[in-house]
Amino acid sequence: MGAFGVALILGINAMVGYDLLHQRDETLARAQEDGASMALVLERHATDSLSGVSKILAGVVEVLAVRTDSWDRGDTDVHALLRRQAALSPLIRAILVVSADGRLIHDTKTTEPAGIDLSDRDYLMAHRDGLVAGGADAVFVGIPVRGRTSGTWFISMSRRLDTSDGRFAGVVVAVIEPMAFRSFYQTLPLSGDAVITLYHADGPVIARFPDHDGFIGRSARHLPLFTTLLKEARTGTLSLDSAVDGPRRILSYRASDDMPLAVTVSASRDAVLAHWWSKAMVLAAVDLAGTLVLAAMTLALLREAERRERALADLQDGERALRDSQQRLIQDIAARHRIEAELIAAKQVSDAANRAKTQFLANMSHELRTPLNAVIGFAEALESGIFGQMSAKQTEYVGDIRKSGQHLLSLINDILDTTKIESGKYVLHQEDLAVGELIGECLRQMEPLAVEKGVTLTATLPISLPVLYADPRAVRQILLNLLSNAVKFTPPGGRILVEADRAARSLRLRVSDTGIGIPAMELEQVMEPFHQVDNSHTRRYAGTGLGLPLVKSLVELQDGRFVLSSVLGRGTTATVLFPPSRLRSRSDDLPTLKRAPGRTQTAPA
Template sequence: MSAFGLLLILGLNAMIGADLLREHDDLMARAREETQSLSLILERQATDSVTGVGKVLAGVAEVLDVRADRWDRGDPDVRALLRRQAALSPLIRALLVISADGRPIHDSGARVPADLDLSDRDYLTTQRDGTAAGNFLGVPVRGRVSGNWFVSMSRRLETPDGRFAGVVAAVIEPAAFRAFYEALKLRNDAVVTLYHANGPMMARFPVHDPVPVLSAHPSADPAPSPAASLTVGPQGAEFLANSSDGPSRILSVRRSVEVPLVVTVSLSTDQVLSPWRGKVKISIAVAVCGSVMLGFLTLVLVREAGRREAMLVDLQSSESALRDSQQRLIQDIAGRYRAEAELIAAKQASDAANRAKTQFLANMSHELRTPLNAIIGFAEALETGIFGRMTGKQTEYVGDIRRSGQHLLSLINDILDTTKVESGKYALHEEIVDIRNVVEQSLRSVASQVAEKSIDLAATAATDLPSLYADERALRQILLNLLSNAVKFTPANGRVTVMVDASERNLRIRVTDTGIGIPQGELMLVMEPFHQVDNSHTRRYAGTGLGLPLVKSLVEMQEGRFLLTSTVGRGTTATILFPATRLRRSQAEASPSPRVPELLV
């Protein structure tokens, strides 16, 4: 038995540990999927946005190729064209036309272009050297006039004979990307970074000023510091034990196949695993409490088994002595008396053992109820927020603790009452009882269970009900047990009905449900303590199997009869009959009058 108790404790802890590991793996897997999905979406958005800028540049280049005034510095018509085209994309800060020697000819943002030498800019040199085909996306640079960081995109302009004539360039605003990332309302401390394929960072959320310094590998840092950037690397997701944004992050990289852009998305593992760590603390507490309780129960059972074994040895010894006495009885009448005395002693030992069992159950029930009341009280205090506000998940777990404690307390109360009835110590306090009030109070007690399962609860009572001479507490306990069983075994949207009527011979209380029902062969067995119907439909309902035996005992102690009828799949009807000797009618009730049912609920 000690080994079995140890196996139970190990099994409990193993199940809790396995559940925690499974949830940890699930959270990490979902986080990887989230970063991969986000990186795909953001790479597509960045690609489409930059491609749109490229289309604007292509359109401007086509128009300029046919205009004779395209090299007239500051021409208002060309500037108007550039302003209209720049408005087509939210990424474009300005459109410039730059001559082959690097001098601005037209600027959509200024009537007179600044007198600058841009011949060293990559968006001009690349097009002049012919190393770029079509549009060229440059790396981030700082403006010589404004001092702000920007990204350029250029398209080659040619003379009629095909020689290099200059470029039309778009100044792209990185803040437009950051505004889009911010609007996504990312969670789990997410960091989104947009890189040029050559390495430098173009935009980042949270805001980070880009500096065009190359780094070794894109996976070296999911969201680099201002002095770091990214070189194009493979696509996919990986776990980083250390990064500039925290001790550990989950990173996904997505490279565009159309434009030289790379998008990275990373999530903080601390944020991802935050709810899991809270569950770990609660699970550890549950495991410790469960292990202590199982260990205590195992110790009690081992001691009780030792006592029972000793008593069995004594009983076997008494039986042996009795057989010897029976043999000596033939020879000596005195031996017969001694054998009878030993038989009486053996019976007293057996009765003492039965009393010890009953007393043990009663003592254990009292010992268990004290800590359970404390657990329920603290759980209710935590739910009301008396010790501080809790998270939603913590409130859910504390509610589970409270409901489990209340369920266990009700089971222990049933055990205690059953042992009292069995030992003859259940004392009835009989008085004149208003059966209507008892029914209404019992209905209110199960109202919350009925509301949770959306069960239709109806109760009717005859208008001329007599009073009942009975124990009100026991009567309420009978009705609560029957109503609780009816609600527990009735599926959602089912129906539970209570009907009370009286005749000259008896008072009848019927509780009918539309639940799963009981097989005919089990109707007698469910009246025995600790028995439940054992099939695939009912085993999912928790309980000790003491409810109906306790109801039967309490009804019979008050001279009543308890009847149970049921049909599998259609429901069960429990009927209580109290004899006429228990009915008390007033003078007004004794006069004949029509008996009309009255709706209670």
């Protein structure tokens, strides 16, 4: 038995170790595949972007070749043509026409081109001296340089212009914005410390994320990418130590076949394996605990074997008593089975009744909404005077009909939402929400009711609330239900405070009032559907008792938490907490802003 225990411990440890090594290899392989795929996508993006600019330049060359005013400096028609072509690509900052001697003829930035000498620019010399690979009709892509007047980095793409007899006349140049590539890289779902770099085939950095400004224009000819890797293969993925980005990195690279470009995507092995290391530590701790438990169990089994030998004689003496009790045990089991069958039948009946209740409420809610919408519509039509002027008393009665219909429709909607949640049919339509704007809408919606009752609404909101990923209708319903309860149960002259802030990295929404409050023993019961606090104060207020249960259900459907606290006679505080996984940014708090009773004030979001 001892040998078996030792063998079992060694076997389990071997399995755990093999599984960890296998997961490590899979993690690295997956990271390499992801890097290669990302490099392919980025290379195609850069190639296609510059190819589009090349086609635009080809079209400009064709048009200028047949125009008689192409070399009229600052001609308005040519200027308009160049501006239209420049607008076809978001990469193009400007299009220039430069003569063979380096004079600036046209510039899409102005109808009066600057009098600067561009004869030393690489895009002019390359075409003039016939250094462009592919012949006279090929496009030239320059390395990043700083503009003489703007001082900002740009890349030039140019095509040759010829005279009617085929002599070199100048070039058409597209000034490319490198930040366009960096902005695109910033939008990608990168993980860890991933770095993307776009290189010119001659070595300079064109764009990079992160730290674009620190690397653009810097030569990389001394890096292994240009000294070794691109000479061996046009694409690949490997592990290496980078003098720029740090040691132990997984690098995927790819060179373009159509443009003088190369793209690299790298991430550190430590960042890639961070999750694996965490899991390995947990599994190692679990394995150690399991080993200790198995060792203890083995020792316990050895001792138990000794005790069993001593107890064997006692068991033989108790065999007769065991047979006597066996019959009683059989009878007890039969009785238990009968009880279990009765409980199962009772549960089935209860589930059927609950489903019937849910279906009935859903059907009734749907059936009632149609005539109610008609009643509300006709009441609004009568109030608007579309059927003729009414007396003051008639207007008052029609207003009561409309308000009562809207109140009843709100109650029916709460019942319908509750039945949807209970039956699992409530569908969330989630999107990024501006929380400050949503709170402001709800406060403005509740303002007339607060004014009518004489209640002061006060809001404390940060300058910049985080973006919340949630269902806008559900969040709006949560806030409106909480504000409606607060106004309903707060006497005239009372105060209601709406707050939004960050608490332990979560988004906290809080509605506090100075209303009648809820007894401590009733706080859990008011979270149950159709329950209201049964006392002389709350029974004066209409309602189905669905508001707080519906709020709780809608909050929990969106991974949140709902907390209710109250002091009888002093007020109630309702708190909604959304987890960090649903937030997109941070916010800073502002002091509380107050206004007169029944008015709201919020800090700008």
